[in-house]
Amino acid sequence: MQLTQEDVVVIAVPSYGGRVPSVAVRRLKALNGQGARAVLACVYGNRAYEDTLVELEDAARETGFRVIAAMAAVAEHSIARQFASGRPDEQDAQQIAAFAEQIRGKLSTNDLSEPKLPGNRPYKKAGGASIVPKATKDCNRCGVCAANCPVEAIHKDDPTKVDEKACISCMRCVAVCPQGARKVSPLLLSAASLMLKKVCSERKECELFL
Structure with a gap:
């Protein structure tokens, strides 16, 4: 270009x-x-x-x-x-x-x-604990998540494998999975929600x- x-x-x-x-x-x-x-x-x-x-x-x-x-x-x-x-x-x-x-x-x-x-x-300072979505038993290895991952953190041949260091926690894979088969740990999600509640509740x- x-x-x-x-x-x-x-x-x-x-x-x-x-x-x-x-x-x-x-x-x-x-x-x-x-x-x-x-x-x-x-x-x-x-x-x-x-x-x-x-x-x-x-x-x-x-x-x-x-x-x-x-x-x-x-x-x-x-x-x-x-x-x-x-x-x-x-x-x-x-x-x-x-x-x-x-x-x-x-x-x-x-x-x-x-x-x-x-x-x-x-x-x-960048960083902090990342939240990495994982494949559940409903995953049929269709590859949609891997094809849509912006940092190629998901293995193309086996979407159940994730490079956790490469993952940026964008949740794109969760959004595009046609089976709804990628999830975040409920415990981590609950902790994140509790932490964010005070600073995110008021409309910006x-x-x-x-």
């Missing part, structure tokens, strides 16, 4: 633990922005996105993009799905559509000013930075 300074690129990532997933940073750094204008977007599960946008901004700049806008949006929490359930909803859609018009307006005036983004440098709104 050959980019130019006239191009506008949307770079979107999920926020996991307030950071950009390391695999997304690696993939972004394999590109050459060539001075193209970039709109950054992070999606988080109604807890907090913390240093996600500044980390994404740094990676985009290092790769040669010019950051002109950024957005943080809320979606259903990938693990504890009772938090932000049903989001993005109609209110979110209206907000994001309004953001898009504001970004369009900035682009139309060739305003290349950089937004001031919330977050810290150095970034918060999408944010735009121009």
Whole structure:
């Protein structure tokens, strides 16, 4: 893909633990922005996105993009799905559509000013205990989960085998399994839900930075 300074690129990532997933940073750094204008977007599960946008901004700049806008949006929490359930909803859609018009307006005036983004440098420490979905007895080894895993953590020939170090706990495999045969440990899920209850219960709104 050959980019130019006239191009506008949307770079979107999920926020996991307030950071950009390391695999997304690696993939972004394999590109050459060539001075193209970039709109950054992070999606988080109604807890907090913390240093996600500044980390994404740094990676985009290092790769040669010019950051002109950024957005943080809320979606259903990938693990504890009772938090932000049903989001993005109609209110979110209206907000994001309004953001898009504001970004369009900035682009139309060739305003290349950089937004001031919330977050810290150095970034918060990444990591923490990961929650790895496992195959249940209902797994028929169809391979849908392996084909859809963004980090190829699931063995293609035997989906019951998972590289736990590679897994980023995105829960994509759980969402796409046609048999409903991938599950998270109920004990771990209960502990995560209890931990998140206080910080995730109040509705958070999408944010735009121009």
